Amino acid sequence: MTNRPTDPREFVRMSVDIAHHPKVVALEDPAAAWGYAAALAYAGKYHTDGWITIRTVAHEGGISTQKARKLVRVGLLHEHGHTCKKCPEVPKGQAYLHDYLEHNRSKDEVEEQRRSAAERGRKGAAKRWSKRDETTPKTTPETDSNSHSTSQGTSNSYHMAEVEEEKEISTHLPTPAATTERASTPATTPTGPAITGTNSATAYRLVAEAIGRNIPSTIRTALAIEAATLLPEIGPDITRTALQRWNTRTGIGPRVLASIATDLVKEHAAGGTTLAAGARTVAEPGAHGREAKARGWLALGAASGPEIGAQGSFLVIEGGRAS
Incomplete structure (x- = not known):
């Protein structure tokens, strides 16, 4: 099975038979139906949990406020004073997309999923680095027997620098080879x-x-x-x-x-x-x-x-x- 790449964009859920949904059919207006789709996308993008205004619906869908209010008439959008028992009460000046949270993630769920993904990423990175450290040979710097002494630390460092030089x-420096012939040469011979x-x-x-x-x-x-x-x-x-x-x-x-x-x-x-x-x-x-x-x-x-x-x-x- 081929793994599909993860798309970083935000998505909302919409039924494949949206065009045949009774409320959409009752609109008798394709432009108003597009306004509903644009309103869903807006709520998903900005994580409004389904809250929106009539003016925003008109702006996002590129339709008039009269066409946007058709969504209220068929029950796809609720304004203040609606009678739908499944959706919350709506303050004046606001609107709410019907059953939005039944099909889409809330803002809290989105943030929690992001935190979980970040935590998994941190744990995965830590695990990879720990394995890398285990496979990397560790070296211990050479020190003399007094390297643990704080009082002698400076002098030891100086001594090691002299030894290295x-x-x-x-x-x-070229060193002549020691041969048996030279060893047997009398001391008086240059x-x-x-x-x-x-x-x-x-x-x-x-x-x-x-x-x-x-x-x-x-x-x-x-x-x-x-x-x-x-x-x-x-x-x-x-x-x-x-x-x-x-x-x-x-x-x-x-x-x-x-x-x-x-x-x-x-x-x-x-x-x-x-x-x-x-x-x-x-x-x-x-x-x-x-x-x-x-x-x-x-x-x-x-x-x-x-x-x-x-x-x-x-x-x-x-x-x-x-x-």
Whole structure:
């Protein structure tokens, strides 16, 4: 069986043999009969419970008031003083459609049906949403063991933000593969800088100390990536100084950090200052430019690892070679 669509319009009930009803036949006036049909439609549309006026009947049916009063004469419409026992008394100036509520819904019934339909709609929607919630997987946000503490809520949130930034740094840093060949290499053999998780955490800490949190997190992350790359070669002190100098400049990006660090190395090398415990550069007469830069990088290699300049020996440039 095919379900017919629901029509939102209001309807009134009218017998299919209305044209042959004795009272309609007694009218002997099709225009007046149409006025009766129009009066029924008006009462149904505005939920008047059958109450209407002669003037409204004439207006809705497009007929004269004389033709409208023919409905009163045959008993299809009642005015004040009528004798029909089935219909209510009618005040002066009003009219009433005979037996209207016996065949059509009252205003109260219409409103109750609307309320019931709305309630069914709300219950149906709630049922559908509850089923949807049952089928949707629920996720619980990850928190640390102290997340339930009100006094530590702010510090925990700050800690989690730092952890997330360190994770972001680690995912951007290349990590060399650990091989058995490298593990067996003697400590005195240079192996080059290695970027590890420890370096990334240290880099993030140095950025926080030197820069603070007043710049966007994306810039802090990029700076930490650059710092982690420099750490194995120049150590934390020079890296921190480079970050501080970067912070005093404007109009530069994170990648400039390496150039700033290079300038610092050359400055220290030219002055023969100590870069780290157990390592310093020795300035030779006439040594400038490339030789000064080389002294700085070699001295940093001796300070940052056991491979170059083991046991804290000094590095001296003679004729462009290290001894």
